Ligand SMILES: NC(=O)c1ccc[n+]([C@@H]2O[C@H](COP(=O)([O-])OP(=O)(O)OC[C@H]3O[C@@H](n4cnc5c(N)ncnc54)[C@H](O)[C@@H]3O)[C@@H](O)[C@H]2O)c1
């Protein structure tokens with residue numbers, strides 16, 4: 211599909227790309243580049259590429275596709291470093307979890323002779339580094355591309371074809387819309403997980419050994435998310451600030467409504483909410499992973515629409 215692909219950053223996402231590119235034969239040559247010499251050495255031990263290059267500018271020379279897979283806060287510095295060496299006509303993309311900030315950091319640095327098309331595979335785990343990658347990571351998962359207004363349609367089609375060959379389903383959207391959607395479906399859940407695990411750990415008397423000993427599966431699920439890479443999530447919080455703050459405000463409002471219902475013993479309200487959220491989960495399962503983005507005009511969790519409520523208000527199934 212591409213003669214030469216340069217992977218700048220070889221952590222969970224970069225190494226997963228290396229595996230799937232190899233498996234599917236999507237590149238003649240895979241060039242691997244990353245900031246730390248130790249990580250580059252590990253990538254070589256894992257045989258993730260054909261060429262290993264510490265200098266990102268050297269790594270992208272003659273590449274037809276350049277994929278930047280670094281924490282979003284480093285996107286601008288990487289773009290600046292690779293810009294002078296990029297081949298005219300190359301496609302430059304990224305995988306960062308925020309898009310508005312990546313566009314504003316990278317676009318001004320890149321020459322107009324390349325096709326810059328930001329992207330984000332909605333696939334990952336709590337693990338990081340070159341050992342964490344696996345070829346199936348993107349199987350059946352969405353990859354969102356956020357082209358700029360003047361993006362060449364042929365380059366967009368080529369990049370979409372690449373992600374499809376990696377196993378993904380591709381959607382195209384505006385960077386600001388991406389950031390709003392991801393703030394609720396990905397960023398907020400991680401922030402809630404970091405917070406709940408932090409709160410539990412602060413309660414020294416009931417935690418330490420007891421948190422581990424009695425950890426119920428609900429809490430354990432939060433600890434998985436809260437084990438995610440601190441650098442990556444620090445950068446996500448700082449680089450999707452507005453959308454995350456907006457979602458946190460809505461979340462806090464809805465949490466207050468829930469708190470009030472508990473305080474006043476409003477069982478109907480609790481039952482209605484829990485019935486509604488169960489229906490949300492069921493519709494996600496029924497749709498497989500084919501989940502539409504939330505409709506922000508309508509979706510207010512603490513006040514489910516009447517028609518979404520089930521009449522039966524007691525018992526469990
Ligand atoms: N982990 C996930 O679940 C996930 C999912 C989708 C997208 N993403 C996004 O993908 C990107 C990479 O995440 P990851 O999980 O692969 O992270 P990771 O920590 O596993 O890997 C990051 C890589 O970037 C390199 N790096 C860091 N700073 C650099 C710099 N200044 N210059 C060059 N290389 C640098 C590191 O050495 C490492 O190779 C992030 O932007 C993240 O938001 C992550």
Ligand SMILES: O=C(O)C(=O)C[C@]1(C(=O)O)C=C[C@@H](O)C=C1
Nearest residue numbers: 307331332333334335336395396
């Ligand atoms: O499943 C996980 O562990 C993830 O954190 C993956 C996840 C997500 O929230 O779904 C995290 C951040 C990425 O930008 C995309 C995917």
